[in-house]
Amino acid sequence: MKQQLSWKVGGQQGEGIESTGEIFSMAMNRLGYFLYGYRHFSSRIKGGHTNNKIRVSTKRVRAVEDRLDILVAFDQETIDVNYHEMGSGGIIIADAKFKPVNPDDCQAELIIVPFTEIASGLGTSLMKNMVAIGSTCAIMDLPVAVFTGVLQETFKRKGEVVVQKNMEAIEAGFRSASELLGEKRGSHKLAEADGIQRMYMIGNDAIALGAIAAGVRFMAAYPITPASEIMEYLIKKLPALGGAVIQTEDEIAAATMAIGSNYAGVRALTASAGPGLSLMMESIGLSGMTEQPLVIIDTQRGGPSTGLPTKQEQSDLMQMIYGSHGDIPKIVLAPSTAEEAFYDTIDAFNLAETYQCPVIVLSDLQLSLGKQSVDPLNYAKVQIGRGKLVSDEGELDELEPKQYFKRYELTEDGVSKRVLPGMKNGIHHVTGVEHDETGKPSESSLNRQMQMDKRMRKLEHVELHKAVDIDNAKHGEADILLIGFNSTRGALEEAQQRLEADGLKVNHAHIRLMHPFPADKLLPLMESAKKVVVAEHNATGQLASLIKMNVGMAAKIHSLKKYDGTPFLPSEVELLTKELI
Amino acid sequence: MVTFKDFRNNVKPNWCPGCGDFSVQAAIQRASANVGLTPENLAVVSGIGCSGRISGYINSYGFHSIHGRALPLAQGVKMANRDLTVIASGGDGDGFAIGLGHTIHAIRRNIDMTYIVMDNQIYGLTKGQTSPRSSAGFKTKSTPKGAIEPSINPMEMALTSGATFVAQGFSSDLKELTSLIEQGLNHKGFSLINVFSPCVTYNKVNTYDWFKENLVKLSDIEDYDHGNKESAMQMLMKHDGLVTGLIYHDSEQPSYQELIDGYDEKPLSHQNLNLDEDYFNHLVKEFM
Numbered sequence: 001m002k003q004q005l006s007w008k009v010g011g012q013q014g015e016g017i018e019s020t021g022e023i024f025s026m027a028m029n030r031l032g033y034f035l036y037g038y039r040h041f042s043s044r045i046k047g048g049h050t051n052n053k054i055r056v057s058t059k060r061v062r063a064v065e066d067r068l069d070i071l072v073a074f075d076q077e078t079i080d081v082n083y084h085e086m087g088s089g090g091i092i093i094a095d096a097k098f099k100p101v102n103p104d105d106c107q108a109e110l111i112i113v114p115f116t117e118i119a120s121g122l123g124t125s126l127m128k129n130m131v132a133i134g135s136t137c138a139i140m141d142l143p144v145a146v147f148t149g150v151l152q153e154t155f156k157r158k159g160e161v162v163v164q165k166n167m168e169a170i171e172a173g174f175r176s177a178s179e180l181l182g183e184k185r186g187s188h189k190l191a192e193a194d195g196i197q198r199m200y201m202i203g204n205d206a207i208a209l210g211a212i213a214a215g216v217r218f219m220a221a222y223p224i225t226p227a228s229e230i231m232e233y234l235i236k237k238l239p240a241l242g243g244a245v246i247q248t249e250d251e252i253a254a255a256t257m258a259i260g261s262n263y264a265g266v267r268a269l270t271a272s273a274g275p276g277l278s279l280m281m282e283s284i285g286l287s288g289m290t291e292q293p294l295v296i297i298d299t300q301r302g303g304p305s306t307g308l309p310t311k312q313e314q315s316d317l318m319q320m321i322y323g324s325h326g327d328i329p330k331i332v333l334a335p336s337t338a339e340e341a342f343y344d345t346i347d348a349f350n351l352a353e354t355y356q357c358p359v360i361v362l363s364d365l366q367l368s369l370g371k372q373s374v375d376p377l378n379y380a381k382v383q384i385g386r387g388k389l390v391s392d393e394g395e396l397d398e399l400e401p402k403q404y405f406k407r408y409e410l411t412e413d414g415v416s417k418r419v420l421p422g423m424k425n426g427i428h429h430v431t432g433v434e435h436d437e438t439g440k441p442s443e444s445s446l447n448r449q450m451q452m453d454k455r456m457r458k459l460e461h462v463e464l465h466k467a468v469d470i471d472n473a474k475h476g477e478a479d480i481l482l483i484g485f486n487s488t489r490g491a492l493e494e495a496q497q498r499l500e501a502d503g504l505k506v507n508h509a510h511i512r513l514m515h516p517f518p519a520d521k522l523l524p525l526m527e528s529a530k531k532v533v534v535a536e537h538n539a540t541g542q543l544a545s546l547i548k549m550n551v552g553m554a555a556k557i558h559s560l561k562k563y564d565g566t567p568f569l570p571s572e573v574e575l576l577t578k579e580l581i
Numbered sequence: 582m583v584t585f586k587d588f589r590n591n592v593k594p595n596w597c598p599g600c601g602d603f604s605v606q607a608a609i610q611r612a613s614a615n616v617g618l619t620p621e622n623l624a625v626v627s628g629i630g631c632s633g634r635i636s637g638y639i640n641s642y643g644f645h646s647i648h649g650r651a652l653p654l655a656q657g658v659k660m661a662n663r664d665l666t667v668i669a670s671g672g673d674g675d676g677f678a679i680g681l682g683h684t685i686h687a688i689r690r691n692i693d694m695t696y697i698v699m700d701n702q703i704y705g706l707t708k709g710q711t712s713p714r715s716s717a718g719f720k721t722k723s724t725p726k727g728a729i730e731p732s733i734n735p736m737e738m739a740l741t742s743g744a745t746f747v748a749q750g751f752s753s754d755l756k757e758l759t760s761l762i763e764q765g766l767n768h769k770g771f772s773l774i775n776v777f778s779p780c781v782t783y784n785k786v787n788t789y790d791w792f793k794e795n796l797v798k799l800s801d802i803e804d805y806d807h808g809n810k811e812s813a814m815q816m817l818m819k820h821d822g823l824v825t826g827l828i829y830h831d832s833e834q835p836s837y838q839e840l841i842d843g844y845d846e847k848p849l850s851h852q853n854l855n856l857d858e859d860y861f862n863h864l865v866k867e868f869m
Contacts, residue, residue, distance in 0.1 A: 029869070199868035209864060215854025218660055220653075237864070239843025242852060244660060249686040253653035256646065260626070260657025263644065264665065265850030268657065286647055374868075379861050384854050402591040402640065420850060421642040421658065421665055424621045429637050431645035432629075440592060440637065441645075 001191045003058045006065040007136065009129075010051035010082060011074030013041060019154075020072070020129040021052030024136065026150045028056050029200040029373060032193035036061045036490065037371040038567060043225065043309045049077050054371075058191050062337060062372070062490025066571040069188055070139055071108070072132045074115070076100060083108060091184060093135045093177060095128060111135075111180050118172045127169040134173025141186030144170050199338075199374040203367035203487075206338035206374065207297055208233035210345030211269050213382045217243030218268040220257035222250055222276060225309050226365045227299040230271040251276035255283035255296065262293045263430065265389075265420040267349050271297035274316050275306065281324045284358045288328025290430045291408065291416070291455065293352035297345070297361045299368040300486070302565050311565030312365045314486055315538035317546070320360045321515045327452065329355065329459045332515040334362040336469070336489035338374045340512065341367065346382055347464065354387035355458045356418060362514060364537065366487035366567045389418045396425035404428045404438035410450055414457030459516050467513035468521040472496060478507040480577060481529035483522075485511045485543060487567065488535055494570035495577060511543070519550040526553050531581050535560040535573055583619055585610040590640040596631055601752030601778030601789075602699050606638050608755055609668065609697065612762035613641070618666050626655035628671030628680065631706045632699035632778070635670050649680030652687040652696065659694050662848040663838055666766060667694040673714040674704050677733045681713070684735075688742040688771055693836040695765040695772045698735070701780035702787045709783035719786060734822050739773050740814055740829060746772035747813070747829040749822075751796055752779060753789055757825060764827060770836040777825075792823075799826030808832075 007024065011017045018039065025035050036055045042048040055065045068085035071078070073094040083092065083106045090108030094100035095115040102110035113135050119127040137144050147170055155162045178185050201209075208230045211219070217238060221231040235245045243266075248254045254270040261268035272280065277298050287294035300316045302308025320332050331351050335341040344361055352359040390396060396419065399405060407428040409416040416437075419426030429439035434451060436442040472493060473481070480499065484492045489510050496508045509525055511518070526532055526547075534544040534557060541559035548554045558580040562568055588610035596602050613623055623641035627633040629648035636643035642665075646654045655669035669687075676684050676698045687696065703721065704710040710723035714735075718727040739747045746768040750758035758776060765772035777792050797820050799805050805826075806812055813829040838844060845852070 197869050199865060201868045205868065209868075212864070213856055213861060215856070217849045217852060218657075220657065239841075241856075242843060242845025242847070243849060244841045244844050246656075246660065246690075248653065249682050252650060253683055253686070256650040256653040257657035257660070259646075260644070260654035260659075261661035261849075262657075263654075264624070264658040264661035265848075266661035266852075267854060268661065282647055283650070290644075376865055376869075379858050382856070382861075386854075402589075404590070420662075421624045422621055422662060422850075424619075427621055427640065427642060429643045429645070431637065432647060433645065439643075441634075 001189050003191055004056060004061065005069040005188050005190060006053060006055045006067060007070045007072070008051050008053040008068055008082060009072040009132065010049065010078030013044060013048045013050040014046035015074060016126070016129050017050050017052055017074070020132060021054055023147065023150055023154060024133055025054050025200065025371065027146045029198065030149065031146060032195040032197070033057060033190070034060045034373045035200060035371065036063065038064045038366065039369060041310050049081055051078065051082065056190065058193055060373070063494055063570055064567050066569045070136060072136065073100060074128070079103070089187070091139055091187070093132065093139070109184060111177065111184070113173065113177050113180060115173070118176060119169055122169050122172065123165055127166055130166045130169035131173035134170035135177035137170070137174045138177035138181055138185055139188050141189040144174050199376060200371060201338055201374055202229065202369050202371050203338045203341045203363055204229035204299065204369065205233060206341040207271070207345050207361065207363065209377070210342040212237055212241070214267060214346040214349040215384055216267045216269045216349070217241060218261045218266050219245045219270065220248050220254040220268065221245070221270050222248050222254050222272065224273045224276050226301055226368045227271045227273050227297065230297060251279040252283065255280040255294070259283060259287055259292050259294050263421070269295055269297070271299065273299050273301050274303045277316060277319065277323070284330070285324035285326060285328055286432050287358040288324065288330060288455070289326070289432045291356040292430070293356055294358040295348045295352050295361065296358065297363060300362065300364040308565045312567045313537045313563060313565065314364050315542065315563070316362065317514065317538070317542040320362055327456065329357040329455050330515060331355065331357065331359045331459070331462060332362055333359065333464070334485045334512055334514050335367070336486055336510050336512065338367070338372050339377065342377055343381065344512070350383070350385040351462070353389060354385060354415070355462065356387065356415060357458060362486060364486045370487065387418070388415050390423070390426065393423045393425070396423065399425045399427065404440070406437040407439050408435060408437045408451060408454070410437060410454050413461070414454045462513070462516050464513040467518035469510040469512055470525065473507035473509050473525055475505045475507050476528060477505065478529045479504045479531065480506045480581065481525055481532045482506060482508045482535065482573070482577070483511065483532060483543070483547065484535045485514065488537070491568040491570045491573050492535060495573035498570065498574045499577060517546060517550040522547065522551055526551055530556070532557045533560050533577050533580060534558070535568060537562050537568070539563045583614050583617070585614040587620055588613050588640050590638065592638055594638050595634060597782050599781040600631070601701060601776070601780070602632050602635065604752035604755050604758065605697060605699050605776055605778055606635055608758040608762050609639060611759045612766060615759070615763050616766045622664070623666050623668065624658050625668045625670065626651050626658060627669070628675035630672040630675055632670065632672040633675065649675050650683065651675065652680060652683040655694055656687060656690070656692050659692050660849070662850040664848050668697060669694060670697040670699065673698060673700040673702065673712050677713045677735055685738070685742045688739055688744045688773060691743070691745055691770045691834065691837050693769055693771070693838055695762065695774065697762065698775045699778040700775050701778050701784055703780050703784040705780045705783050734817070735775050736817050736822055736828055737814060740810055744773055744829065745770040745831040745834045748772070748774045748827045749825050750774060750776045751792055751825050752776060753793065754825065761827060768830070768832070770834060795823050797824045799824055799828065
């Protein structure tokens with residue numbers, strides 16, 4: 001029996017490939033397996049190859065697997081594009097309808113099952129996906145009954161008859177494939193899972209749920225891949241909490257609207273991807289200059305310009321840290337898993353209010369859209385901190401006639417008391433023009449220096465739990481230190497294990513606080529490593545540059561870059577690391 | 582009893598003597614007092630340009646934002662705290678050039694707020710370039726041989742964008758302007774008030790005298806029906822947009838706030854941020 005397998009379903013976009021993967025993985029999740037999914041799709045509605053690769057394991061997995069065990073094909077392109085991932089022992093199950101052909105050099109076995117014909121015989125060819133799932137059960141020696149609950153939930157609105165028909169399609173697929181598979185039947189049986197119930201969610205779900213837990217009651221956003229799910233989730237959930245979502249005319253409006261809402265006292269969110277963030281740069285500057293809290297989610301995708309809108313990349317890093325003209329205080333977080341995305345979104349709001357500055361939560365397409373198993377999130381860990389926000393108006397001293405409240409009072413830590421519109425003794429002015437302590441415009445050189453120093457001083461003490469995650473850095477002295485951020489965590493972890501198995505001493509550090517850069521946390525690890533390998537999804541080695549700027553040791557830093565739109569596989573990190581050193 | 586003096590602060594405007602914006606400032610202060618506002622419950626959000634400074638010259642909460650972006654920021658303020666009265670303001674470059682997209686969408690969104698444009702048909706703060714409100718043939722530093730683009734007609738544009746309150750005022754007529762702003766503040770929805778606010782330094786064509794000669798007051802026209810969009814459009818086209826008064830008012834259309842599903846009567850900014858534990862667990866379960 002196997003401890004894990006990788007399953008992939010592929011076909012033309014718009015023919016139910018995503019829902020096939022969804023139903024398969026939901027059932028696996030409920031059995032207690034750990035899942036990690038990744039969707040390959042294109043920027044079009046119908047047509048074009050799409051596939052959904054799902055790794056199922058008895059242990060936690062956080063990366064797309066190198067190899068593929070079972071491929072469910074609804075067209076020849078799916079076989080042609082994906083068979084190279086398969087070794088001997090692999091099984092392709094394909095719909096007889098398109099007369100599948102196994103490429104000469106394919107090591108996997110091709111089993112042709114009449115998916116469409118069986119489904120049509122049961123009433124509608126639409127159920128070919130269910131026949132394919134039943135066929136999968138035959139390969140995995142999985143009782144079809146595990147799908148009953150999932151089907152009932154998926155099709156309950158369509159009625160009991162539809163649920164029954166789909167169940168019959170799964171059973172028919174199971175029977176047909178069982179005969180055709182011969183001795184390969186049950187060849188990919190998985191060891192039993194722990195049965196523990198976990199959440200199965202994409203990173204965007206975790207971010208959206210984190211926002212709700214953080215107290216977000218308003219969102220302004222413009223649709224974009226791969227961020228839209230955050231807005232869509234909040235549109236579903238905020239009405240029950242009295243809140244609202246506005247789909248704005250563009251990302252400029254989204255960011256400025258969020259600033260206006262935060263200024264008036266609600267926790268407001270916006271989310272976008274690279275092109276939207278480019279439009280938000282001016283607003284980010286306004287937030288920094290006027291010391292208004294602002295949280296923006298950036299789900300990175302392939303750039304530049306429209307780039308690769310549906311593909312993985314991590315090339316917004318430098319723009320998120322240094323974007324917007326002039327000098328402002330800003331915080332940039334980069335969660336690596338759905339669980340971290342949830343907690344970091346909450347932290348982002350606390351940091352934005354504590355330091356009264358823009359906070360960017362950096363995600364990437366693999367994290368935002370990849371579906372993964374997550375241990376149930378902990379309500380007790382949700383803490384809300386609003387910094388120096390004046391919650392009780394009674395705390396304010398009465399203003400002298402015609403005098404304004406010192407919203408930008410010079411303080412030791414740089415953070416001033418924040419009041420909300422509506423408070424009688426809090427009246428003040430806010431402007432993106434350089435201003436004095438009450439917010440009135442001032443061009444005085446002395447005032448300028450003092451206010452700039454005050455703003456920048458705020459970031460001297462930013463603390464984040466696990467600013468650098470060093471759980472995988474156990475060696476006092478290491479041959480190699482692997483460094484990454486966002487969703488590359490799983491690939492780096494597995495590569496580390498493999499390199500260790502080859503006798504190398506390898507540490508792994510994953511950076512979660514990108515700015516202000518936690519140089520002091522990274523320094524000792526880098527000092528004690530012979531070589532440092534920085535793995536990232538961009539062409540210019542942005543993280544490597546950042547490390548060189550902040551920590552130094554340029555000579556021992558090796559850059560491992562991938563920017564072809566696909567996520568790092570553990571084997572790629574392993575082999576490229578070996579080549580680099 | 583709050584009076585217009587309560588909306589004055591001790592900041593001296595940096596506008597040129599004779600600038601039309603002084604009257605807009607005074608009209609906002611008077612109208613705010615007349616409709617019973619208090620300084621702390623008024624938020625004035627402005628854009629960038631000479632006119633954008635206005636948020637700093639009124640004793641209330643003020644936010645001087647980004648060029649062209651006063652409207653989305655102001656809408657965010659209102660969404661967060663529906664108990665506040667929100668005025669957005671700026672110039673014609675702010676609202677009809679760099680921020681035109683926001684203007685049209687704010688009009689059709691119909692959030693309950695008032696937008697006052699100080700329209701001087703020129704870029705003043707950058708020292709005299711053409712504006713989208715400059716007439717064809719208008720000579721400026723950026724159009725030395727005369728503008729070859731036609732001017733935007735904001736009132737007609739507002740009508741075709743689904744506006745529920747459209748009015749136009751003139752800086753010389755403080756009484757009418759104050760009344761229009763009062764009506765705008767009382768309107769439950771988005772009100773657009775365009776004000777001919779002459780630039781005495783850079784616009785030597787559209788002067789106070791020029792407006793006095795050319796403007797038609799709708800209140801002087803017998804039987805003018807501001808509830809009829811078709812006649813409003815005809816009136817604007819007949820006079821090339823050079824009218825003042827309440828041009829169009831739809832008092833029936835509910836505001837955006839009244840139409841949003843689930844939107845709480847209590848301001849979002851006053852709500853407890855903590856999520857109920859049972860509800861949180863319910864949300865978590867949905868992913869299992």
